[in-house]
Amino acid sequence: MAIGVFDSGLGGLTVYDACAKRLPDMAFCYYGDNAHAPYGVRDADDIFNLTCAGVERLWEEGCDLVILACNTASAAALKRMQETWIPEGKRVLGVFVPMIEALTERKWGDNSPPREVAVKHVALFATPATVASRAFQRELAFRAIGVDVEAQPCGGVVDAIETGDEILAEALVKSHVEALKRRMPKPEAAILGCTHYPLMQKTFQDALGPSVDVYSQANLVAESLADYLERRPEFRGTGTDSKFLTTGDPASVSSHATQFLRYAIRFEAA
Numbered sequence: 001m002a003i004g005v006f007d008s009g010l011g012g013l014t015v016y017d018a019c020a021k022r023l024p025d026m027a028f029c030y031y032g033d034n035a036h037a038p039y040g041v042r043d044a045d046d047i048f049n050l051t052c053a054g055v056e057r058l059w060e061e062g063c064d065l066v067i068l069a070c071n072t073a074s075a076a077a078l079k080r081m082q083e084t085w086i087p088e089g090k091r092v093l094g095v096f097v098p099m100i101e102a103l104t105e106r107k108w109g110d111n112s113p114p115r116e117v118a119v120k121h122v123a124l125f126a127t128p129a130t131v132a133s134r135a136f137q138r139e140l141a142f143r144a145i146g147v148d149v150e151a152q153p154c155g156g157v158v159d160a161i162e163t164g165d166e167i168l169a170e171a172l173v174k175s176h177v178e179a180l181k182r183r184m185p186k187p188e189a190a191i192l193g194c195t196h197y198p199l200m201q202k203t204f205q206d207a208l209g210p211s212v213d214v215y216s217q218a219n220l221v222a223e224s225l226a227d228y229l230e231r232r233p234e235f236r237g238t239g240t241d242s243k244f245l246t247t248g249d250p251a252s253v254s255s256h257a258t259q260f261l262r263y264a265i266r267f268e269a270a
């Protein structure tokens, strides 16, 4: 048994990598739905069905706890999965809550009523499906009041990163930041709400300026997972080796993954 990490493709490897570094004795099973990526341009039903199929595959591998490393799946499918689909004894956790807890300076499991927080103007950069779901604003409203969120759908950035076109990715990030700043000239914090964006963190930071706190999720999720496993050790699992599954072509996904993480990763067919 291992901890499952689900993503639409390669981006979730940023979350896997941070989790594996934070919890080096833990075994992980990663599932990349590369055959159907990107999710960011799909509709909510489609994202729900694909995410459920991937999570079921991870359950077959014995992963009773699955992290949805994909923001788009966390935003568009997780609430519906938790309300209608996840059986007793299994857990599926998303990647928004750790970010929102960091932003609102809350500790894990603090369920007190929403309150005023220091930050008032927040920029959210995410895929079109994540922005359309408004899941970030919904989760934030449970914890904080008086925070103005301006969301920018960052069309094209995931594709540019997946195809390794850094020049295009940089140009797109700059133009999305400019578009956001026309609507919110002085954000205090920016959330990088997509697994791929940590790879462009410097470009986001440079375009936003040094006064903006840029929140990137991989380390926040890893910290939250470590916390969760302290409290729920039954989900730690007994596996020793990590495994990487893909619905895409294992050879080409492995070679992209190795480029992405800068160490060798070998994917098998899901």
Ligand code: DGL
Residues within 6 Å of the ligand: 007, 008, 009, 011, 012, 037, 038, 039, 040, 041, 069, 070, 071, 072, 073, 127, 130, 158, 193, 194, 195, 196
């Ligand atoms: N993994 C997705 C996310 O974090 C980005 C890639 C996609 O659109 O599938 O939103």
